[in-house]
Every structure is written in C-alpha cells, then in structure tokens.
Amino acid sequence: MGSGIAQVAATAGHQVLVYDNNHAALQKAENNLKSSLVKLTEKQKITTEQQKSILANVRFTSNLQDLSECELIIEAIVENLDVKKSVFKELEKLVKDTCVLASNTSSLSITSIAAAFEKPSRVTGIHFFNPPTLMPLVEIIPGVATDLKITTDCKSLVDSWGKVTVVVKDTPGFIVNRVARPFYSEALRIYEEGIADIPTIDWAMKEIGGFKMGPFELMDLIGHDVNYIVTETVWTQFYYDPKFKPALSQKRLLEAGFLGRKSGKGFYNYTEGAIQPEPLKDKQLGQQIFTRILIMLINEAADTLYLKVASASDIDLAMTKGVNYPKGLLKWADELGIENVVKQLTALKDFYEEDRYRISPLIKQNFILKKTFY
Secondary structure (H helix, E strand, C coil): CHHHHHHHHHHCCCCEEEECCCHHHHHHHHHHHHHHHHHHHHCCCCCHHHHHHHHHCEEEECCHHHHHHCCEEEECCCCCHHHHHHHHHHHHHHCCCCCEEEECCCCCCHHHHHCCCCCHHHEEEEEECCCCCCCCEEEEEECCCCCHHHHHHHHHHHHHCCCEEEECCCCCCCCHHHHCHHHHHHHHHHHHCCCCCHHHHHHHHHHHCCCCCCHHHHHHHHCHHHHHHHHHHHHHHCCCCHHHCCCHHHHHHHHHCCCEHHHCECCCECCCCCCCCCCCCCHHHHHHHHHHHHHHHHHHHHHHHHCCCCCHHHHHHHHHHHCCCCCCHHHHHHHHCHHHHHHHHHHHHHHHCCHHHCCCHHHHHHHHHCCCCC
8 A cells, every 4th residue: 555655656756755663665656556556558558768767766664754844644554543653653753743644444433543643634544545556535633633624635645646536534444445344234134134145245236236346356456454353444444333243254264364365265266277156147136136236335325424534426426436336325325215225224224123224314304305416
C-alpha cells in the first residue's frame, strides 16, 4: 500500500518520502515501485521520461528524522490501534505544526488515533483501496476533532491526483468496509447452513449478480488475515451487533494459516495442479443465493445512509468505485422496488428470528411513504 500511494503522489508531481524501519520491507517497496513503473512503460501507459521523473520524485529512507519537513504524512502500517498511536506520537515530535497526519486505516477509528496527539485537529483518514495505483476510490474520514479546512484540503489534493473521493463519517468500516460486510458474511452463512457449496455461491454472484468475483474468491484474494480481522473489528466496534458477526468457518482458516492465495490455500486450493471444484449451475438456486446476499447489502447501504455516514450518491459511488460492484446498492434497491426489498427482508427476519435480519428504518420509511432513494 505504501509504495502504491507513493507512486500515485509522485506521478502527480510531488516529492515523496517512503519510510520503513524494516530494511527488507523498504527494499521490497522500492522494487515494487520500480517494477510497476517498468510495466506501465512497457504497456506505453507512460513514457521512459515520465518513468524517470516519477522515480526521481521518490526517496526511500529508514531514518524517521527525514520526515521532519513533510507537509502530509500518510501512514499505511499494520491495522493495530496501539501500534498506529505509537508511530504517530513519534512523528508528532518531529514534524512541523502545519504537517497533516493521515491514516490509511480501513476500519479503525480516526478519532481514537487522533486522541494520541497533542493537536488532534490535524489528524484525518485518507483510505486508499488496494492497489492504490488502479483503484479510483479514496475515502476521506475526518475525526471528531479534525479541522474542517484539513478535510477540504485533503479532498482537493487527492482529487487532483485523479482519484474519486468521498467524505465519510468516522464510524466502523467507514462506507466500503461496512456496507460490504454482508457480501462475505451472508455468503458464509449460506455455506455454513449447507444451502450451497462455495463454488456454487461464487458462481451465482458472478453469473446471476454480475459481480466480477465471488465472495469466497475475493476473501481468498484479500487474505483471511485481513478480511476476517476487518469483520471482527467492525463487529467489535459496533458493540457486537449480530449484523456483523464473523463466521467460524473463516476463523478456522485463519487459525490454520490458510490465508488464501498468499499462502496457497484458503477456501480454494491454489497449489500447482490442484483441481478446482465445479459449481452446481442451478439457476433457481443461484437466484435465491444472489437475492439473499443483495438484499442484505442493500439493507446495510440503507442503514449507512440512515445514520448519515455519507450521502446516497457517495455510498453508491464508493461501492462501484471502491469494490467494483456492478451497480450502486441504493440505485439497485430502487430498481428492485422497495416493496420487494421489504418482502425479502421480512421473510428472512420471520424465518430466522434474529436481529441480524432487522430491516433498516429508512427502508421501512420509504416503504410507508412510497419513496425511492433517488
């Protein structure tokens, strides 16, 4: 993430420092950046002169003191609140009062990170999606104490880098990692109940739903050490709301070290010569799977809007640009019809009798008033 963000900023003409106290990690970041630029040159996306110019804008260092003159620092380290606070405390001693300190966290509270500062007003969230060079979306997350001008300036800056920005309330998971939870959790629930196997669920979401990847393929790609931890973090921060409850089947993979593609095994086997299981291409079953997961996604998107985390357009923009959903979920709800959404959610709630399937008040309100989201 760090080298990718550095490449984006350097391509926009900024002088960039990449810091890591681990020399091996720093060398890997440098190699990744050079490799990325070589590929872009070979594909004729940039010229040789541009490649040299971008490289000239980036310097790699293991000396924290070198960051003292920076105007903006974006932290992209491990998703651990205590570690982030510790690093930022060191940085605050070094940098100028005008330096903006930002975290690339995907799920931790910006307000909580900022609490470690003497001047929390200059702390914000700037959350890129992986890989930062390709994914257009960036979530801008002001904490409770963040200066409004810093939010505005950061949004304008990242916009100037050619990114699509959305301003998000500082709540667990922000937009994307909150709204996307049912894509994984409901798929896992369907699998654990024995309604369908893994390849069939993935097939349904791609073939019938139009998603580029199925939930299990995507979890394996992201890595269970990341995806499961984000789910657990969001669940914990929402006071163990059953909507976000993690799945034991994914936790067991994490415990076994089966992290997905990166380890060679996850829900699927990625070792050389492994034969992948075939899906059951039953269109009726596939439609049931897709509808259930989509309805839960829509419900969460509606709740995110109801709680004023972001605007309807920003929520839909975030899901299409941040995780490549085929449509914005609130627009999708309007196309399906709010009455149909309520009917499907009510059926799930009546059958399971779990708070996990409670209907968003905003969906209920739209149903009663015969309103749409757009």
